Amino acid sequence: MSQAHQKIHIIAIGGAVMSSLAVALKNKGMTVSGSDDKIYDPAASLLNTNELLPSEMGWNADNIDNSLDAIIVGMHAKSDNPELLKAQELGIRIWSYPEFIRAQADDKQRIVITGSHGKTTITGCIIHVLNYWGKDFDYVIGAKIEGIKETIKLSNAPVIIIEGDEYFTSPLDPEPKFLKYDHHIALISGTSWDHINVYPTEESYLTQFEKLADRTPKAGTLIYCSEDKHANKIASKERDDVKPVPYKTPKYKVNDAQFVINGDTPVKLFGKHNMQNMEGARLILDRIGITDEQFYEAISSFEGAYKRNNLLAQNAKTSVYTDFAHAPSKLAATASALKELYPKRKLVACYELHTFSSLNKDFLGNYKGAFNAPEEAIVYFDNGLIEEKKYASISEEDIKKSFNRKDIKVFTDSSELETYLLDMNWQEKNLIFMSSGTFGGLDLASMAASIIQ
Known part of the structure; x- marks a missing residue:
């Protein structure tokens, strides 16, 4: 595929990878447009800085015409997406992002x-x-x-x-x-x-x-x-x-x-x-x-990837971290790592059930033994998200049984979780937040600053 003078439209441009791909293609000299029904930071800022942010949110079949050389479609789009259907109707070349990368x-x-x-x-x-x-x-x-x-x-x-x-x-x-x-x-x-x-x-x-x-x-x-x-x-x-x-x-x-x-x-x-x-x-x-x-x-100078074992704040007695852990193996590895790093400090670990798998009651049993490392284990989840996904409801007892830990604390209200953590005595304790989500929109950096004070 020629890399010059290509006109590309990206359906679901707001994803982390898709937004970066859009910038990479523009930097190669291609003409790039895109669409999405919702775009959040950091993708929104990245696209805006590179003059690639769609002027309107949503899908519009009028974005697709025969002037386009190709379409790249992201997983956020559905098979009945109106832009995707229009591209199929016009016979425009449609790439998935991995197929396009392979072609390059x-x-x-x-x-x-x-x-x-x-x-x-x-x-x-x-x-x-x-x-x-x-x-x-x-x-x-x-x-x-x-x-x-x-x-x-x-x-x-x-x-x-x-x-x-x-x-x-x-x-x-x-x-x-x-x-x-x-x-x-x-x-x-x-x-x-x-x-x-x-x-x-x-x-x-x-x-x-x-x-x-x-x-x-x-x-x-x-x-x-x-x-x-x-x-x-x-x-x-x-x-x-x-x-x-x-x-x-x-x-x-x-x-x-x-x-x-x-x-x-x-x-x-x-x-x-x-x-x-x-x-x-x-x-x-x-x-x-x-x-x-x-x-x-x-x-020796590698600092790790964004959202992986990131230090938010620390003092001589306490450190607060975040991690992208969102599966049983990742949860176990991250919690154990912090205990190994600070063996003399107690570890308080907060884990958010956020992914399709973790919110599925039938999958919860895979967490058995995964949360044994911290002295205090906390699980947070949003009942509204479970209802949105039309999953079976999850009870506190379900969590305790699945994780095989009777002393686990369960929160479904993020403000209650915030109050609980801020009221705790943090001398000789570390805290880690683990999730691919946002703990109901909590400002973790602000909480970390308050904790170490």
Whole structure:
């Protein structure tokens, strides 16, 4: 596909990835327009700064005409979207975002990072190290990281690093995004069942990773975490001329609330799972010319991805963090990491049930044992969201039984949760908020500032 003088319209331009793609295409010289029914920050500000924010919210078939060279459709759109239907009627080329990325990467070495957890951090590690050493590469990542302006870069670079999502490709294509990239090298970090709304059984979820492994080409490489039993089984299966490369958590130590790897390399990330993530990144980088010496020099300054283990505020006795954790494996890893970082402090952990899976009563049993690390465990959820999704109601007893923790505290009113936390004595205690949502709109930064005072 020619990269010059293209006129592209993006349906559902307001998503984190889609808005970044819009900017990347404009920077390549393409004429870009877009639409969405709702756009929030930071996407709204990004689009506005780049003069790509739609003048009106909503879908309008009049946005689509034969002057367009192509349509790119995001997952937020539905199959009956009026703009999508008009594009089909006119016979305009319709791309999903992963298919479009693949079309821009014909002549590149394609490296895809996948897994139910850790893929953003692993991809971020790789991007940081390559930037540190001034390498020429393209990338697609699902979150902001320090040192890069956008989450997508498309150029004439010889290699592209892609965070590969297992969610559906588009409203028209139920195949996982990560199967669209035709990888040369793939990494599977973990396979904890997620996205129950599209993968109703664990087997249907794991099958997608099996497909990914099977599509590794001859002379390709499949890197996988051997400490994940399903990833180990899938990736270690013999495949013709495919090199399986296992990795596991490297040796590390914790000195004065800082994790240290490779004997004497201090790092800003913390937790066993992040040490494991860095090891996966190291193996990827080894295959594209980064030596171990170069890796350890660069990785010590990596601050992590946006919304992953972010420190909001701290004093000598208390630290307050946020994390994007939104699945059982992520919840367990993040809470355990903070306990490992500050073993002498009590941990208060607040988790919001927010995703389709976590709000589904049938899925809740997967949280058994996932919230054992904190001394005080708190679960918040919005009953209105459950009603909106038309799910069965969830009771406090359901939560306690599912998490297998009778002392868990349950809140459905965000203001009550805020009052409870602000009234607590925070001496020698840490607090972490974990969610892909907003805890009912709470100003977490303001709360953190009040707590440490």
